[in-house]
Amino acid sequence: MPGKVYLVGAGPGxxxxxxxxxxxxxxxxxxxxYDGLVNPVLLRYSHxxxxxxxxxGGTGPDAKHLNQEEINRRLxxxxxxxxxxxxxxxxxxxxxxxxxxxxxxxxxxxxPYEVVPGITAATGAAVYSGISLTHRDHAxxxxxxxxxxxxxxxxxALDYDKLARFPGTLVFYMGLHQxxxxxxxxxxxxxxxSTPVAVVCRATTPRQRVASGTLENIAAKVADAGLHAPSLIxxxxxxxxxxxxxxxxxxxxxxxxxxxxxxxxxxVDVLDRGTELGAELVSMPVIDILPPAxxxxxxxxxxxxxxxxxxxxxxxxxxxxxxxxxxxCGGDGRRLGRVRLAAIGPATAxxxxxxxxxxxxxxxxxxxxxxxxxxAPHVSGRxxxxxxxxxxxxxxxxxxxxxxxxxxxxxxxQNVDVESWEPVVQERIAAGxxxxxxxxxxxxxxxxxxxxxxxxxxxxxxxxxxxxxSPVTAEAARDVGLPVxxxxxxxxxxxxxxxxxxxxxxx
Ligand code: SAH
Numbered sequence: 001m002p003g004k005v006y007l008v009g010a011g012p013g014x015x016x017x018x019x020x021x022x023x024x025x026x027x028x029x030x031x032x033x034y035d036g037l038v039n040p041v042l043l044r045y046s047h048x049x050x051x052x053x054x055x056x057g058g059t060g061p062d063a064k065h066l067n068q069e070e071i072n073r074r075l076x077x078x079x080x081x082x083x084x085x086x087x088x089x090x091x092x093x094x095x096x097x098x099x100x101x102x103x104x105x106x107x108x109x110x111x112p113y114e115v116v117p118g119i120t121a122a123t124g125a126a127v128y129s130g131i132s133l134t135h136r137d138h139a140x141x142x143x144x145x146x147x148x149x150x151x152x153x154x155x156x157a158l159d160y161d162k163l164a165r166f167p168g169t170l171v172f173y174m175g176l177h178q179x180x181x182x183x184x185x186x187x188x189x190x191x192x193x194s195t196p197v198a199v200v201c202r203a204t205t206p207r208q209r210v211a212s213g214t215l216e217n218i219a220a221k222v223a224d225a226g227l228h229a230p231s232l233i234x235x236x237x238x239x240x241x242x243x244x245x246x247x248x249x250x251x252x253x254x255x256x257x258x259x260x261x262x263x264x265x266x267x268v269d270v271l272d273r274g275t276e277l278g279a280e281l282v283s284m285p286v287i288d289i290l291p292p293a294x295x296x297x298x299x300x301x302x303x304x305x306x307x308x309x310x311x312x313x314x315x316x317x318x319x320x321x322x323x324x325x326x327x328x329c330g331g332d333g334r335r336l337g338r339v340r341l342a343a344i345g346p347a348t349a350x351x352x353x354x355x356x357x358x359x360x361x362x363x364x365x366x367x368x369x370x371x372x373x374x375x376a377p378h379v380s381g382r383x384x385x386x387x388x389x390x391x392x393x394x395x396x397x398x399x400x401x402x403x404x405x406x407x408x409x410x411x412x413x414q415n416v417d418v419e420s421w422e423p424v425v426q427e428r429i430a431a432g433x434x435x436x437x438x439x440x441x442x443x444x445x446x447x448x449x450x451x452x453x454x455x456x457x458x459x460x461x462x463x464x465x466x467x468x469x470s471p472v473t474a475e476a477a478r479d480v481g482l483p484v485x486x487x488x489x490x491x492x493x494x495x496x497x498x499x500x501x502x503x504x505x506x507x
Contacts, residue, residue, distance in 0.1 A: 009118015147175015
């Protein structure tokens with residue numbers, strides 16, 4: 001039985017611009033072949049082996065591109081071998097994307113296939129730079145044009161005489177390196193030199209940049225701004241509209257590159273929110289969340305939950321690990337009986353809610369000290385269980401014991417340093433690829449400090465600013481020599497993003 005090949009448009013860069021059908025295909029794929037324009041963040045929707053078809057083997061001298069024939073062959077072979085394959089292509093697979101050639105090869109080989117359209121760079125770039133390609137006051141037609149061919153080439157398939165007279169907006173793909181010839185040719189064929197032009201580089205991503213001008217001066221403006229591929233050239237009166245409506249670039253963290261120092265699997269929890277605020281998030285998985293080395297202690301506690309008056313959770317991971325284990329051992333929510341539940345903050349309470357459990361107590365400020373203070377009036381003579389990480393401060397047990405409680409602690413997950421990521425993180429710091437590092441716990445702060453090579457230290461606090469989720473984390477960071485630029489006033493990831501946004505606005 002042959003499998004099936006899905007030719008899927010990945011959209012222009014913003015991961016939110018993949019279609020629902022595209023996401024469904026990724027979820028069921030055994031193999032994903034993606035091209036160089038695709039945002040690799042999309043691969044998180046897939047469990048498959050994912051291979052890039054451009055620059056196979058990295059960016060070094062040995063890297064090679066698979067050519068179109070090799071790609072077609074791979075798709076046909078995998079399809080005939082019964083695999084579900086996604087061929088993920090930037091933008092729309094059929095707009096300057098050679099997707100139709102891939103479909104033809106599959107058709108000829110008798111491999112079942114489906115084509116999923118995508119948002120093409122032209123519409124993505126226009127909308128994200130505040131331009132309506134067919135604004136009714138300015139254009140009643142739009143043309144997508146390849147700018148790859150030199151307009152001076154006699155054999156060019158494009159007729160610049162007709163293009164110059166086209167009654168609407170012209171959008172050139174692949175034309176950046178020819179921009180001065182394209183603009184010159186349009187003017188030579190009669191298009192007014194004052195026609196507005198916008199060039200949009202890396203459209204729809206936090207690194208989007210736009211140069212605006214006219215046919216006469218756009219080449220110089222692009223050179224001044226240092227724009228590079230992938231870029232799109234939009235020619236027409238509508239390009240003038242941008243000044244009023246460039247909503248995307250006004251996002252509070254637009255263009256900021258933020259290193260997220262937390263476990264890799266927790267990166268996705270903040271990815272969408274950070275992206276929505278306009279930032280480019282970079283995973284810095286300096287720690288890892290692992291199950292306890294041995295469940296014996298946890299299981300013993302789970303067997304006598306009825307003995308406790310309170311269970312205290314101080315992290316999302318703690319909730320997840322504790323309740324997952326309860327389920328795995330054959331128990332469920334009834335085991336909690338009349339025990340009351342405390343959560344350190346809104347994210348932890350939200351995780352309880354996912355298990356259909358309500359937190360009886362959440363302090364108004366999200367620190368161990370505040371949680372202990374909020375619990376203190378309720379725990380005298382009571383038994384309290386703290387479902388905790390292998391590392392962390394001892395504020396809770398100390399304060400609750402002082403308040404008259406009998407406190408038991410059980411480690412439900414381990415929080416360990418990840419050494420294998422050191423070179424990656426160090427390279428990112430050295431390459432100046434970060435505007436911010438976001439620290440969400442004291443142990444993470446210490447781990448980041450240990451990772452920064454001595455010769456890069458001077459960058460911290462200046463080129464690379466440091467944001468801490470709470471005063472406790474900030475203090476731990478300062479103790480190990482990390483200068484802290486901002487501290488969140490609400491001790492959550494949302495608070496951390498808002499603190500960076502406030503500081504970025506001032507800068
Ligand atoms: N199939 C793709 C186009 C592939 S041709 C689509 O439908 O969008 C490659 C050209 O697309 C690039 O040279 C550039 O002109 C344009 N392009 C693709 N992604 C872009 C982006 N994020 N920003 C600006 N231009 C982009």
